[in-house]
Amino acid sequence: MHSSRPILSCRNLTFRYGAQAGPVFENLSFHVDQGEAVLFMGPSGCGKSTLAYCLAGLYPEYAGSLEGEILIGERPVSQMPPSKRAQEISILFQNPDNQFCMGRPDHEILFALENMNYDGDLQERMQELLHFSGLEAIGTAPIHILSGGTKQKLALATSLATNARILVLDEPFANLDPAACVQLAGKLKELNRQGLTLLIVDHNPGYWRSFISRIALMDGQGTLVNENLLPDQLESYRELFDRYGLFLDNHWLTGITPPETVPDSPAIVRAKDLALKYEKETVIDRLTFQLKKGSVTALIGPNGSGKTTLLCALAGVGKYKGELLVGGRAGLVFQNPRFQFLTLTVQEEVLTTLHVIDPPADAAILQKRAEDLLDEFGLLPYKEVSPYSLSQGQQRRLALLSMLAGDRPLLLLDEPTYAQDERSSRKILKLLNQRVQQGLTAVIATHDLALARAFANQILLLENGRLTPMSTEDLDHYAAERGILL
The missing domain is CATH 3.40.50.300 (P-loop containing nucleotide triphosphate hydrolases)
Known part of the structure; x- marks a missing residue:
């Protein structure tokens, strides 16, 4: 169960990629309680990933301009040095290749632990994270030869190495096979029950419905149209999901059939x-x-x-x-x-x-x-x-x-x-x-x-x-x- 204390608050956020560019989102305000798991959904291109980068403090430090304020507890994210910020909030990128610094999975995790000045046994913690992600067998393999899904698992292990209180997940299931998705969802559910706050960006609620606190829905212009959709009541929001062209379940495939093939085609x-x-x-x-x-x-x-x-x-x-x-x-x-x-x-x-x-x-x-x-x-x-x-x-x-x-x-x-x-x-x-x-x-x-x-x-x-x-x-x-x- 999560507490009623906000761990993260956003006030009047407006983000632009350039001085002359229009806002990706504008006057966005919300808060997340400690221990919540909140799923952000919205049409492709509405600014979900951009919001994730802002929450993690990567924007506007590395791109764009941000108006408004993001607080973790009572402290502005913009005033935190990177090492302190990483202890508070960590992020798993949509594209895991953007996240790696080293050549091997074990070295990648050790690199993260060393940068966080981890005060325990580095090798033991590294092995724990490899085991958690199901990567023990390829700990010394070159990262560049790994499949996209395996890289996604490694990126998650690296994100968890910071031991942050908040984990931002940007499409974490995108490259994973269905069995791995089921396993990963179970592990994230357990971490959430242990108190880890999850902020999730995804196009499909399927694997999350069993444990998320709520869904925050953005429209095509990046406006937060509803931030309290309850996972056990989603069927009643089918018309809303249809309006914004969003997945609710596999019902959208009804009526879709394989293209007809010509008999005896070469x-x-x-x-x-x-x-x-x-x-x-x-x-x-x-x-x-x-x-x-x-x-x-x-x-x-x-x-x-x-x-x-x-x-x-x-x-x-x-x-x-x-x-x-x-x-x-x-x-x-x-x-x-x-x-x-x-x-x-x-x-x-x-x-x-x-x-x-x-x-x-x-x-x-x-x-x-x-x-x-x-x-x-x-x-x-x-x-x-x-x-x-x-x-x-x-x-x-x-x-x-x-x-x-x-x-x-x-x-x-x-x-x-x-x-x-x-x-x-x-x-x-x-x-x-x-x-x-x-x-x-x-x-x-x-x-x-x-x-x-x-x-x-x-x-x-x-x-x-x-x-x-x-x-x-x-x-x-x-x-x-x-x-x-x-």
Whole structure:
């Protein structure tokens, strides 16, 4: 149970990224009691992550300008030196790669402990945190070879190393497989019961509903429209969630069906005895499969099973042995879209692709085509800003849009709906469906088993180096065994 004493108070917060920029959020005020677990929800791009960085004291120290006041207890965060602030409030970034300083998980945790002047046994505490995060087996592995989900677990362990009273979590489940999400939610629930205050940013309340105190809802302009939605009464707020295009549960997938495939379609991908390597290590051996033209294949499996490695091989950028025939060029949307941007503005990113596929086209025609695509994805207002200034969800939509504009016959998507709200996810599936009907073949690596069940013609489980076709009944059984509700 939490006390009634506010541990964190925010008064009239207004944040801007630049002097001439409009406010990301304006006159935001709220407080959080000690021991609460508060989930912040809102449309993609409404400022949730920006708010998280402000609460942790990273903004405006490293970007933008902030008006108003953030207090931990009675002390302003702006007056705390970094070492003291880290003992009060810690943050888990949405993109864990932004959080690491060292080359190995054990060194990363030790680095955090040493910077906090931890007065206990450093090695013992480091081992405790590795165990808590399920990382004992890879404590000495190079961080850069780890899967996105494994990096997320390490980032959490590092955040907990500060022993702060408040933990800010920005989309902590985004890169985790469903079984890991269930385990992590249980561990965070226990930490909350022990008194750790949690401030959570997420697009989906699913894993949090069993223990959060309340939900704070932001609209598209960053206004706090309701900060006291109770988790056991969410069904009564379905209309409100629909209005803002937010996930409440998997009901949004009702009516979504796999795109129809043409009978006897030829295979666009043929693989036989395929062995895949990451760095110098063979991670998958002797895969044999086909992908039919015009199909949607969902690639599922636990963190570190090799899903991203397989996508890279199909895209021609990964090492492999065996037979692999791909009919045409493939487009790959990375798990971290920041790695694939080439230009300085959102509009130029799309125009670059359009110019490649149609060099003789008139510039005005390409400009209109780019603006139409940006408008369809809700990105037109940001056409002159840097791709790196977008939210994670907006960056993912831009990366997907750039690949779709390239008109490649095979599209490989690594977690396309991660960091997306419901409205954006619907747009992505609608556009993919249209392109598949026109002949596009799509492979979607995803941890969203309900999405895989609803949208894919073929489901492939990659686990322990093996690729296993799954029926919807097989998927239901697989989910039930792991305590996952579809």
